[in-house]
Amino acid sequence: MPIRIPDQLPARKTLENEGVVVMDKSRSARQDIRPLQFGLLNLMPNKERTETQFARLIAATPLQIDLSLVRITDHDSKNTPEEYLQTFYQTWEEVRERKFDGFVVTGAPIANLPFEDVRYWPEMVEIMDWTQTNVHHTMFICWGAQAALHHFHDVKRFRRDKKAFGVFRHRVLDTRSPYLRGFSDDLAVPVSRNNDIDRSSVSSDLEVLIDSEEVGICMLNDRKYRALYMLNHLEYDNRSLADEYERDVKAGLDPELPANLFPGNDPSQMPENRWRSHAHLLFQNWINEIYQTTPYDLGKVGTGEW
Incomplete structure (x- = not known):
């Protein structure tokens, strides 16, 4: 795995203790390859825990990946010191001119609010539209997935009578999907959400990849907008x-x-932990598919010229 993250980022020590090889800038410069450029828009209050969870999964590949940590531009975090954010994160305004091979948008603890009532919703709309011109492929997680489905496809959501909370069995609907190579026919997935999406509003443009009779749709593929929507949390730790x-x-x-x-x-x-292997498999498949299809010239990402 070569993943490049800031030298002093707390997640670095955690990953190294797990046996993950983290590359520094000088070592990566000696490799005559183009590193994949990935971004993580972290909307969760516990930034350190979330960035570690996703870095762990993105790291599980033989490809070299530069991971940039991104945050909403005009949003004061109540749980993460500003010094930490200034040191390790860039605002979206600071990265909006860049191109990325892969981009992850996390969930956010604001599920009870209508999308348009979220204070940073206007910037979220800009970011989601920006993924179509500056990102080769995006993975939206939990609230991020619900927001993107609402924005791109007008998929409706509703409040569940009872919170879906725990680890639930799910079934794979398309074993031919490149994102599900090697998956078992069914798998355990951590779930924590009060909302669900309305199946009747899911258009034929969207392909349901993983589903559960008990807690609803888990993951969808969107060819048109080059995105995966993961409504649950395979990235969770124990x-x-x-x-x-x-x-x-x-x-x-x-x-x-x-x-x-x-x-x-x-x-x-x-x-x-009964989902770790599928979490790693999903991200390895996703990264491999990006590697196989992204243009070598990063400037051509989002242009359709490859």
């Missing part, structure tokens, strides 16, 4: 759902135990 549960308990919200997460439904036990 304790992501457990920490969310404990946070809500401490807040007095009386949450239900995450389904199928703790061994014996005992929250004192460490959750077992």
Whole structure:
């Protein structure tokens, strides 16, 4: 895996401790190849945890990838110090003239708000349109996926009667998809959302790749807008759902135990990760497909000239 991230980024030490080889700038310059350019628009409050989760998956490839951390331009984070953001992140305004081979847009903890009521929605619309001219392929996650489906396809969403929270079995609908090579016929996927998308509003332009009778559509492919929409969280680590549960308990919200997460439904036990292999496989397939189809001349990304 060669992935290049800022030298002092906390995620770097975590990845190195896991055996991931992180490349510095001088070493990458000696390799006579064009590194793939990836961006991560991190909308989550816990920036460090989220960037580590996605860097871990993007790193699982023999290709050299430069990962740029991006944030909304005019948004003050309540959970991440400004010094941290100034050190490791660029605003979207600072990267909007760049081209990217791959781009990830994360979820955001604002699911209860109508899209147009989100304070940074106008910039989100600009970013989503910008992916069509400056990004070869985009993966939208959770709220990011719902936002892009709403913007590009007018897909409707609705509030669930009960929050989908836990680890649920899903089935693969298209084993021929290049993004699902090597996937089992069914898989466990972490889910944490109060909203769902309305199946009747999903047009024929969208291909449902992974689905669940219990908690709804999981992932869709969009050939027209060169995007994948992942509504759930294969990137989660062992304790992501457990920490969310404990946070809500401490807040007095009386949450239900995450389904199928703790061994014996005992929250004192460490959750077992039953989705890690599919998370790595999805990102390896996605990156491989980008590598096979992106132009060598990065300037031609988004122009249709290749």
